[in-house]
Amino acid sequence: MPKVYNWHIGREMDYPYEESRPEKQVAWVFDINKCIECQTCTVACKTTWTSGKGQESMFWNNVETKPYGGYPTGWDLSILPKLGEQVWNANNVYEGKTVFESAPQGEKVNGYLPTDEDYAHVNLGEDECTQVIEKGAFFQGIHNAWMFYLARICNHCTYPACLAACPRKAIYKRKEDGIVLVDQTRCRGYRECVKACPYKKVFFNMVTRTSEKCIACFPLIEKGEQPRCVQTCIGKIRLMGFLNPPEKIRRDNPLDFLIYYKKIALPLYPQFGLEPNVYYIPPVHVPREFLYQMFGPTVDEAIETYRNAHQDRELLGALLLFTSTQKIIDSFRVKGDYVYGYNEKGDEVVKVPFTEPLYIRPYYDNKEKVYRHTIT
Amino acid sequence: MTKNIVLALMILGIVSSCGQKDQTPENYSNAITAVRVEDTIPLTDPDAKVWKKAPIALIELKPQNIIPPIIQEPSIKQLRVRAIYNDNYFGMLLEWEDSTKDELINVNDFTDQVAIQFPINPENPGSFMMGNKGAPVHIIHWKALWQRDVEKGYLDVQDIYPNMWVDLYYFKKIPVYTEFTEKEIKFPRVDEFSPEQNDYNPAIKLRNPVSLVERQIPVEEAFAEGFGTFTTQLHQDAFAWGKYENGHWKVIIVRPLVSPDSRDAPLPSETVVAFAVWDGSANQIGGRKQYTPWIPLKLQ
Numbered sequence: 001m002p003k004v005y006n007w008h009i010g011r012e013m014d015y016p017y018e019e020s021r022p023e024k025q026v027a028w029v030f031d032i033n034k035c036i037e038c039q040t041c042t043v044a045c046k047t048t049w050t051s052g053k054g055q056e057s058m059f060w061n062n063v064e065t066k067p068y069g070g071y072p073t074g075w076d077l078s079i080l081p082k083l084g085e086q087v088w089n090a091n092n093v094y095e096g097k098t099v100f101e102s103a104p105q106g107e108k109v110n111g112y113l114p115t116d117e118d119y120a121h122v123n124l125g126e127d128e129c130t131q132v133i134e135k136g137a138f139f140q141g142i143h144n145a146w147m148f149y150l151a152r153i154c155n156h157c158t159y160p161a162c163l164a165a166c167p168r169k170a171i172y173k174r175k176e177d178g179i180v181l182v183d184q185t186r187c188r189g190y191r192e193c194v195k196a197c198p199y200k201k202v203f204f205n206m207v208t209r210t211s212e213k214c215i216a217c218f219p220l221i222e223k224g225e226q227p228r229c230v231q232t233c234i235g236k237i238r239l240m241g242f243l244n245p246p247e248k249i250r251r252d253n254p255l256d257f258l259i260y261y262k263k264i265a266l267p268l269y270p271q272f273g274l275e276p277n278v279y280y281i282p283p284v285h286v287p288r289e290f291l292y293q294m295f296g297p298t299v300d301e302a303i304e305t306y307r308n309a310h311q312d313r314e315l316l317g318a319l320l321l322f323t324s325t326q327k328i329i330d331s332f333r334v335k336g337d338y339v340y341g342y343n344e345k346g347d348e349v350v351k352v353p354f355t356e357p358l359y360i361r362p363y364y365d366n367k368e369k370v371y372r373h374t375i376t
Numbered sequence: 377m378t379k380n381i382v383l384a385l386m387i388l389g390i391v392s393s394c395g396q397k398d399q400t401p402e403n404y405s406n407a408i409t410a411v412r413v414e415d416t417i418p419l420t421d422p423d424a425k426v427w428k429k430a431p432i433a434l435i436e437l438k439p440q441n442i443i444p445p446i447i448q449e450p451s452i453k454q455l456r457v458r459a460i461y462n463d464n465y466f467g468m469l470l471e472w473e474d475s476t477k478d479e480l481i482n483v484n485d486f487t488d489q490v491a492i493q494f495p496i497n498p499e500n501p502g503s504f505m506m507g508n509k510g511a512p513v514h515i516i517h518w519k520a521l522w523q524r525d526v527e528k529g530y531l532d533v534q535d536i537y538p539n540m541w542v543d544l545y546y547f548k549k550i551p552v553y554t555e556f557t558e559k560e561i562k563f564p565r566v567d568e569f570s571p572e573q574n575d576y577n578p579a580i581k582l583r584n585p586v587s588l589v590e591r592q593i594p595v596e597e598a599f600a601e602g603f604g605t606f607t608t609q610l611h612q613d614a615f616a617w618g619k620y621e622n623g624h625w626k627v628i629i630v631r632p633l634v635s636p637d638s639r640d641a642p643l644p645s646e647t648v649v650a651f652a653v654w655d656g657s658a659n660q661i662g663g664r665k666q667y668t669p670w671i672p673l674k675l676q
């Protein structure tokens with residue numbers, strides 16, 4: 001089996017195909033700390049792409065409550081034990097096995113196939129907290145109960161397990177932007193991809209009898225716009241853009257900046273070995289052991305950087321770009337009290353103030369002869 | 377008394393060994409003889425007398441454990457084959473034991489299937505695993521699911537989940553439900569959708585051969601030149617029909633004796649044939665199957 005380099009785990013690993021990085025890689029940063037679980041992203045995605053027959057319980061975008069929630073039910077609890085011990089050494093190199101390396105004999109990927117019931121409870125465990133909060137604890141400051149919202153889409157992985165497992169080569173990764181797609185004319189519904197994807201982000205459609213997955217809203221991306229789940233995010237937790245290949249990293253590319261330079265956003269379960277391209281800013285209030293398991297060994301540094309963001313104008317500027325425009329931001333610059341975002345041609349697509357201007361209007365509108373409900 | 381018990385056990389022993397007799401390797405056939413008949417080839421009746429004119433070939437099935445994805449253990453171990461032909465058609469009756477009839481599809485529901493494979497060039501049949509480059513094969517593939525589609529209409533969501541409620545399917549009106557609604561609510565069926573209404577069913581819209589809502593025959597003819605190259609043929613000339621009874625599948629597969637289609641294999645007096653059987657309840661699909669190597673086929 002070919003050896004490929006996976007920078008998330010700091011080493012080479014087995015993968016059924018040779019390393020073949022796209023010219024640029026579609027990627028996202030989600031700031032978990034800001035998600036309010038309004039599910040606007042979920043509904044935007046659902047009404048855009050999965051309203052057909054056979055897609056009733058299919059959610060390419062879902063937001064689940066951790067630690068107890070999960071869609072399909074128990075996806076993470078089901079796959080994690082299959083990998084065996086997951087240890088990282090002192091140099092942040094993963095010493096356990098990936099889903100490829102731990103595959104049983106005769107299989108390409110170590111996976112499992114969910115049941116239809118697993119898809120039937122989309123938001124099971126919603127808002128479940130780890131413990132009961134003592135009466136009054138809300139007002140006294142810090143308490144130990146915790147939960148957080150995890151927004152999930154397909155990771156358009158650099159080493160997709162779905163693609164690796166398909167015996168028909170019906171799944172492909174676009175060279176121009178790294179988007180991973182299921183060819184709906186080639187798929188024969190074998191469900192090897194559904195079984196293989198550890199994130200369970202390929203779905204089987206019983207009406208078309210083929211597998212379907214997030215297409216990264218490629219019709220929008222092709223015209224320079226961010227996907228629907230990003231455009232509509234109420235909590236402004238999302239930023240989509242392109243990660244450059246390692247030799248072409250640019251500090252003024254917000255994705256390169258947040259992920260490679262600041263290392264503030266981390267991959268979900270890097271130990272799976274897929275080099276996923278949705279990067280998360282870890283939640284600051286969650287026990288670290290839980291976060292190490294989920295986002296790898298550099299959680300402490302990421303949280304430290306995040307906590308100090310108020311002292312770092314450049315970082316703060318990049319964070320202000322989240323859900324600030326429909327357009328894809330190729331580069332950004334902080335100037336004075338604003339952060340500016342530019343498209344690939346260098347045209348300004350957004351200008352966000354560091355401090356929102358405050359306008360206070362008189363209580364009574366003399367022209368319309370009415371009292372105003374909102375004066376700010 | 378003791379004697380009687382021993383005797384009874386012996387009888388039981390004999391009976392059970394009779395039941396298993398088929399499974400001993402000595403009984404496996406290493407060739408199939410197709411018998412020429414004057415009658416028409418029955419398309420849908422596996423119990424028709426004419427099949428009895430052909431000898432039964434008992435074929436051993438092997439688990440596909442060579443190329444991933446694999447199965448470790450065969451859940452179906454043998455296949456009974458009879459072959460007949462007349463001036464125009466060639467037919468095979470395939471029978472195997474399967475304790476469950478699997479004819480549905482859903483994320484973890486798989487269907488029972490059987491396929492036969494002929495070499496396009498009998499002199500050089502190539503790999504029995506779906507041929508290889510330069511040695512293509514002709515495959516005829518029947519699925520219980522497709523037969524269900526033909527018999528009862530294309531399997532739809534509400535067939536599996538009769539109580540599923542959906543507020544909205546784009547392009548199709550669902551009657552508004554109120555507590556005064558007396559009539560049973562009828563959800564639109566996908567096999568009644570127009571092409572525009574299938575915008576939300578891409579594989580149907582794109583006419584993927586596995587998503588044919590208007591399927592008329594439960595069989596597909598394909599061409600392959602190696603693993604992962606299975607391609608549906610443009611001309612579909614074969615027919616198949618299955619019958620499930622008492623834990624037993626009987627499937628008839630019929631094809632023209634001589635076909636003008638260059639992607640159909642010729643049937644000279646001596647060629648080879650291979651089989652594959654899938655057990656839906658063992659989650660078998662694609663390469664996860666029971667197979668046979670090439671088996672000589674003589675047209676007598």
Ligand code: SF4
Pocket residue numbers: 034035036037038039040041042063151232233234235236237238
């Ligand atoms: S729209 Fe944004 S804030 Fe709302 S649930 Fe989705 S990711 Fe969270």
Ligand code: SF4
Pocket residue numbers: 153154155156157159160161162163180196197198199200201202213274
């Ligand atoms: S998240 Fe799953 S479906 Fe998406 S590219 Fe990775 S392996 Fe494939």
